[in-house]
Amino acid sequence: MPEPTTSPVLILGAGLAGLSAAVRLAEAGRKVIVLEATRAGGGRARSFPDAATGRELDNGQHLLMGCYRETLAFLRTIDSTDGIYFQRNLSVHMVKPGGKRMHLDCPALPAPLHLATGLLTMRGLGVLDKAAAVRAGLLLRGEVARPDDNETCDSWLRRLGQTPALRNAFWDPLIWGTLNDDPLVSSAAMFTAVLERAFLSTRDASRLGVPRVPLSRLYVDQSLAYLRARGCEVRLGEPVRALDTSGSQVQGVTLKSGEQLTADTIISAVPPHAFLELLSGTWPAHPVYQDIARLKTSPIVNLWFTVDRAPFSEPFIGLVGSPLHWMFNRSQIEGSVGGDVLLNCTISSARACIDDPSEALQELLRGELERYFPGKVPQIRLFRAIKEKRATISHAAGSYHCRPETVGPIRGLYMAGDWVRTGLPATIESAVQSGHDAAKAVLA
Ligand SMILES: Cc1cc2nc3c(=O)[nH]c(=O)nc-3n(C[C@H](O)[C@H](O)[C@H](O)COP(=O)(O)OP(=O)(O)OC[C@H]3O[C@@H](n4cnc5c(N)ncnc54)[C@H](O)[C@@H]3O)c2cc1C
Structure with missing residues (x-):
């Protein structure tokens, strides 16, 4: 029997995926070394002092939902849940050209009754729109049970008889917001995965949350403090140049500085284009990695x-x-x-x-x-x-199979990032879930 490994786990990337994986491993008593290319970390969810406005700005406004279970668990571990403002119940106000308002205010009823009542009492929708909403509600459980990644959201909504007014006020903004893609091309399976988590579990799951503090203060600073307090190393401004392998086993990494680090367990938590650049030899030709290259x-x-x-x-x-x-x-x-x-x-x-x-x-x-x-x-x-x-x-219909699993063809290498196969669109929750999944696989 080989000795159980206790050498530090290398984690590449200090975005949400890398930091949540690192924190989970540190919590379990494992030593980790986080290697991050930039001097500040945070990746695609970061804040920075901005000279033009004189404020600390996020690279982009981020919205969370009550169904972000893994994210909330991560924020609890690093003691940062206070940094998010959550609505009591789902409430979305919309404005039309000319200033006319539409309000979706869901009452304190069990899910999915809260949403059904919210839509039925929504100002600005007609009887036919409300009938279409009821129809979608009745069919939703069946649809969620048969996700079809090859169908587009647009075709799915038409199949369910959704009216233009209901689409404009509810469905399309939800698709743009959660999938960051056009309903005409985006995958219905990815969308129903969101609907299932947000609307078919508890009422709280559909509440919207907004960070009240800049993103880096919300989770980057807190994670780094958590890791350092547990004897883990975080090396910022240390881009990784290559993954080193021997046969099909990972052996370590070479940094851009030329330094080599040895490790038999590595979590990659960098975006797809950055991951592909780390591969050498014949690995880029492997079907799993060829699929990654197809992601848009x-x-x-x-x-x-x-x-x-x-x-x-x-x-x-x-x-x-x-x-x-x-x-x-x-x-x-x-x-x-x-x-x-x-x-x-x-x-x-x-x-x-x-x-x-x-x-x-x-x-x-x-x-x-x-x-x-x-x-x-x-x-x-x-x-x-x-x-x-x-x-x-992009969550274009038919693209989900190109996303890699946590464990792939290189032994000792675990994949994390919002873009790996989490069953979710690429969001904060997908990133954190992927980090937790990778940590779990390492600990197993
Ligand atoms: C503008 C914007 C708005 C968004 N809005 C929302 C929203 O409202 N709700 C929501 O849920 N999600 C939203 N998202 C998505 C969310 O931000 C991402 O899903 C999440 O941040 C991805 O985290 P990650 O850790 O997987 O990847 P990343 O954040 O990309 O982290 C990867 C890290 O790896 C580092 N890295 C790259 N190459 C190397 C290398 N060679 N060596 C070492 N390190 C390397 C990078 O510097 C980076 O820090 C938004 C994204 C953007 C950009």
Whole structure:
């Protein structure tokens, strides 16, 4: 019998996946060494001091849901749950061009009755729209039991007889927001996975949550402190250049600096394009890794701006039928009073404007503010656009099989990241679940 291994586990990447894996292993008494390319970590969910607005900004506004079980467990371990503001019950307010409002307010009833009642009493929907919502509700359990990754969300919604008004007010914004992809191309199976977790378990599962503190303070600083207090090493500004293998066993990594580290257990928690660059020899030709190369990405653009006054009173609001999907009042969420108000506008699956210059994006924003909030248009003072070209993988129908399992063809190498096979779209919850899955596999 070989001796059980106790050498440190190398973890590549200090985003949500890498840090949640590291924290889970440290909690179980294992030593880890986290290797992160950037000086600050946080990956695609990070914050930084911004000179244009003079504030600490997130690279993008992030929304969580009550069904993010693994994420909440992770935040509890690092003592950071206070950093999230959660609604009591699901409530989504939307505004139409011209300023007319639509409100989805779900009452304190057991799931899924809370959603059914919310939709049936939603202002702005007609009788036919409400009948369509009831039909979808009745069919949902059956649909969730037969997920079809080859069907698009658009075809799924048409098959369930969903009306244009209900799609505009409810389904399409939910798909853009959770899958970061167009309903015309995105996978119905990925969407029903979200619906199952959010609407078919408990009422709390569908509540929305928003970080009240900058993202890096929410989980990066806390995780690093947790790991260091347990004797683990975190090496920031240390890009890994290559995975070293012998036969089909992993042996360690070579850093960009040329330093080599030996390890028989490694968790890769870097994005797909970065992972493929780490492979050498004949590994890139392996079918599992060829599939990874087929994954496409989808961008997100965030517009941060300060105004003299907010044109809406809610913490966040959806814009029905606008390319600018959501607006958030960051000042209100963070509880800061006085002075200019910091707002955020999130554009999911932003292929149409990812290459636009900052001036064009500011013009688009100004136009949409006039269209949706006539008579209340605020004056934009400071403006900053943040573009994430590879914000998430694309969840195009038929692409799920390209995502790798936690354990693959290289022995000792465990895969983590929001893009591995978690059964979920690439989200915070998928990243943390993948980290926990990888840690569990290592401990097993
Ligand atoms: C703008 C935006 C908005 C989003 N909004 C939401 C939302 O509202 N709700 C939600 O649930 N999700 C949202 N997401 C998705 C969420 O941010 C991601 O799913 C999650 O952050 C992915 O975490 P990860 O650890 O898998 O990967 P990453 O965060 O990409 O972490 C990978 C880490 O690996 C490091 N790395 C890369 N190469 C190397 C190397 N060679 N050596 C060492 N380190 C390396 C990177 O620097 C990075 O720190 C959003 C994403 C973006 C970009």
